[in-house]
Amino acid sequence: MVFAEEGIKEFDRDNNRVFELFADNVDSIDYKIVIATGNAVMISQNIYVLADYIKYNTQTREAQINGNAKFYKDGNLYFSTQKANIKFDDNYSIVEPFYMQDSSSGVWISASMAKSKEKEYEFRDIVVSSCDIGDPIWRIEGTSGTYNQDNYVAGIWNPRIYIKDIPVFYFPYIFISTKNNRTTGFLYPEFTSSSLEGFVYIQPFFLALQDFWDMTFSPQIRTSRGYGLNTQLRFVDTYNELFEFNFGIFNNFKKYIRRNSVKNQTIYGFDFKHKRRNILSRFFKGYSDGIYLDFRFMNDLDYIRLQNAKNKDIENRIQTSKANFFGTKDDHYFGLYFKYFLDLQSPTNENTFHTIPQFQYHKFLEQTDIKNITYSVDVNTKSILRYKGFGYFDNSVRVPIYFSMPLLANYLTFGTSLNVNAGIITLNRTERLANLQGKNSTYFSTNYGFSLGSDIAKQYDKVFHSMSFKVDFSSKLYNYAEDKNHIFKPNEALIPEIRDSFGNNNIYSETQPSIQINFSQYFFGLENVELLYHRMYQNINLQDKENRFDSLRNEVGFSPISNISISNTFYYSYKNKSIEEVSLSISTTYGYFRGLLTYYLKRKFNNIDKKCSIYDNKTCVDTTANFLRVRLSHDFNYFALYGDIGYDFSKGYLRDWNLIISKDIRCFGIGLKFANEITPILTTSGTRAIVNRYVSLEFRFVPVTATALSYRFK
Template sequence: MSKNLKTGVEKRDTDQTKLFELLGENIEHYDNYMVIHGNAILKNKDAYIIADKIIYNPTLRQARLQGHVRIYKGDTLSVYTQQATIYLNINFGIIRPFYIQDTKTGIWTNAESANQQKMTYRFAHSIVSGCSYTNPAWRINASRGYYSQENKTLALWHPKIYIGDIPVFYSPYLRFSLENERTSGFLYPTLGSSGTDGFAYIQPYYIAVQNFWDMTLSPQIRTSKGVGMNFEFRAVDSSNDKYLLNFKYFYNFNSYMQRFNALNQHVYGFDFKHSKRNVIQKYFGAKTKLDNGMFFDFAFMNDIDYMRLNDIRYYLNTTHYTSKINLFAQTTHHYFGVNMRYYLNLYSPVNATTIQDLPHIQYHKYMGTLFIKELLYSFNYQMKYGSRQQGFSYLSSEISLPVGMQFSFLNKYFSIGAWLNAYAGNIYAVNTENTKVYSGINSQTPTQLNGQVGNYAYLNYRISLNSDIGKKYNKFFHSLQTSIIFNSPIESAFFSNGIINKSILQGFANLSTSQLERIQNGEDIWDPSIFSGLNQTLKRLDINLANYIYNNKGNEIFYWKLTQSFNFNDPISYLKIPMENKIGTSPISGLYLNASVFYSWFYNSFTEVGLNASYIKDSYAASISYYLKRDDTMWKNDPTTLTFQSVDATNYLSASFRGDLGYFGFVADIAYDFKSKNIINIGFGVYKDIKCFGVGIKAGSNRTPILSQGNSVSIIDNIYVRAEFKFVPLTSFNYTYRLRPKVEERSQQ
């Protein structure tokens, strides 16, 4: 029997909730089944299904869908196939052939068949890709898998990634999130090989159980080096303040220890970062408008290798790591802070000679009026405790009280200021038995430091003249700012004794750059410059000039800053401090040119030069930099025969380029040290990005330090080749191969 009906079958639950509904233009009824033709539709609570024909068995509650089957979830087409079987009593279905595509990411999955249980599809012998269905640039073949439409996750067992028909990666299991949401599972591994580490494999596993915290466990193995584990924990509290904690451990094999004479077989450490404002209000419930906060950036490591445990390609470009703890509270008139600094020398097996700031306590009274509104003052107090295991440690207290007046004239284009600063402080030093000191005008040889206590008090006056002039032209605006500042102690009001007497201060002021570097490198030499108040005892004139040019849009297109200082306490020349010039311009969008030049009138030559040019526009980015620095030790003592010894200069050039040249992209970088006559870093590569796939290859070399037994550092010159693959929109991974390294031994300073 055949007839036209709008509704063929409607089934309701015991509570009269509609379970499913069958509709079609033509419905044929038979003994045990019915057939729906023409715009055949099946609707239930989870899906809206359209097919050419639906065969429904009411006894089995089975619906067989045939011909152009389209399954919609909400307004989204989730499955398109030629036939499917759905069991309506248990919300179960069989789909053959199976094809599903995520509309947001474009990721599609194709399999011979799949079964559906509620919102999850399980399938076998599948193909997954984000490229076109015909001849995809990349694909993943898997033995089995599932797709959860509710969680937007795709899981695959024994997946093999192909580029064209070439297999490039295999994993026992992969799990993807097709939405930008936190989901537990394996992340893509880091792969590589090198002459030092062998084959390296880092496999992160991401855990996100609750919304306010997550963590990542990353076991790793480097076949020629050792095994280890990285742990990262991240959390957000109720105030939306973030916490980040890392623990890392690595065990070096005995063969690696013997090959490189490495210092530590067990490499370990941790680092912690956190910041928070309004701590008193959040933690203690105080009803106050007091601005307060804290900041933590603290790390400990027993080896420089700790810095490289996250990534086999990590290039270390710093010699120290500074841990910081800052606590503060302030009002509109007062500030109180506690700061601690812990300095790790990454190139030294021990940190015993580094002075640590534990802690630095400061109180500051902001600028206010005294008696009359024209008379201004502020107040500052500092207490510092500097401690180390080897060499002197100290405890100091300092106060400063500046009082002065500032007047403007000529319609506020100019201003003049006069200030009187009162300074006082004392110092107590311990462990000074082996401490050396430079004293006197011609301080070339250090002597033994006698005593542990020092005090000082003095008055300092400052006179300043400032101007701020601006003028608008047709297409740009010019601003000119100048200042002349004369600062001098009042000699009759200067007092110092003990380990900061005048002879010691004079000796330190005349030290050469090489002598200062000995102090900075941790030698037990007395350093009075650590007391900020003593830095104000110089008779000095500072001249500053600054020019700025802005276009009609308010963008800075040119600047020039000039600074020249005269030290009238220098017994050799008032002009030993070089003149500083900083010039920069951006004549066109994306192009930036700047230079920093220090010229010494005393030496009649440049003492420091920094040049930089960069261009960024669309897919192009290029830069080139040059840096030169000279110091006093490179000049002969006789001013009439000054000559420059360029072999001792810090002198290097670096350049980089990245751009899409149409058929392919190109990237390159290089750094050359003129002092050592070595290329310290070089790399070049090509890459190609298409809509769903990208591939790149880069080759180069860099220099990596390793702490060695004894007081030395091994510098490894690594030559590497790195291949990178991008599988859009899933992820990208790369493989780095390092050739047999060249090892260079260096003594630790």
């Protein structure tokens, strides 16, 4: 220990400095008590303290700190106070009052008094926020609390959440992580109110006992509907790849079942996901592989909706489970696939076909010993089955061979191709099929084609232009089929179940002589910005006089100015002399304004009777889709406005709409949402759509959490 005019220094046995105290004025009492006043500085290992007054006992190694004390750790402000007592040998301290702020998240904690032992703090009269300390927009007040310095987690008893001076929420106990670390404890609850389901309350509990796994338990109660539990398990394997497993169960009250005619009293389901690369790569040089798992099962589509208080949206009624494995080496690819389809619109899933399994081998395009000739190989075998009804095995081989050569100084490219296809379909579980002629259908075909194309480009002063044109001719060379059951060409008179299952879009359909014409051009401006594109596709059937020309596909997109983008696609039917399908998208960005308009029209012409004309008989046209959607948003500085509306012209009603008024400050956000949605539910007679109108008020306490209050109308 060394005394100097400026203060005191202490060293350990290895002569490393472990303590230092200096100030403008330093006094000593019997060389035991050192009093530092005026810009007093105390340094102990990685802690740096500034204060007006520091009194230090060299024998007991206790320090009394008073007046504008600031504690720094690792170069950042750790906490500040007016009074602190520290026992260095016991790692114990008392601080009155206490203030600490995390520099990265902005979250601060203050208390009337804080005690610390080792790395644990105990607080009295605690306040937590991330807003300005002088006048916080939101704050959490509690009677007492704890803070762990290692995991940056604060626990608060009897917390009340205030917006300004208005209390909005109360909880018996909560955890708050200032570092967003994984920590065991209760998460913020979700709650809402609905005229259909009553008061909804979901209370998640997060369990994280080890670094490689965690779980979330979310019991829920819906006072007018029922109760349930959702569970999520996540863990990583030794290769740092994530497994995610979810399970949920919900019990509907009998009164709710009778009122809404729902099919299932108990709703349950589970799903899990996992992907991983290079499983066997370390055993084989030049080999790579991967696995992807995405499996889900449920007895009701409400399994997905009941995972949160806001009722999750479902976009696809067909839920697909997948298990895929692939491997590649050099020019070879192997794949093993499993697909399970769940039709959420059907009361049962007995008639749905599943692919269990499918095997694929593919040889990538490879150059032969003959110049300009390339080929590839694709082999597929599928097992298609279902719970009820027949299934089948589908095996196919495809070998395309290509030849190409440049012409006219590379301005043109000539090509020819030969495609060899073979396949066999074997039916099984055919006991219920009447008039079955045989279980096997075989097919072999060879098709040939010629192509002529050109790709040119030119750089102008400020514009780069590229253009591509290609004409393909294809036709059958040889076809053979042993197909007594008309699987490859469904016949109206034979076995409706087979006809309906295979349909008319089969890969074994004969290739008729046809010409495909493709044209595209692009214009690019400065800094390679796309200004305009135009693409056209036309197929001509040479032997089909009635349908000589398939629908013309035309795509156009351009940006007249930097913040506006327009794209359009339409299909024109020559036979019906009318537009068959059209889609339009216009998007714009200007400052804080965002806008998007989309329109989609799909028409089906039913003029089977030649006397039917689309001009004088509207029954000949079936409009399957005629839909307009507009999305607008703008930040007005004082608040942000977002609107989304969809109108169905074919049915003449507003399909869905929502309006959101939102305000975000650095530490707080609030949003008010009005919405009208159409939601399908599974009933005893199948799927029925219900109109869901609600208003939701969301509070965002940055960076801690967000929660919402919702009310749904009948």
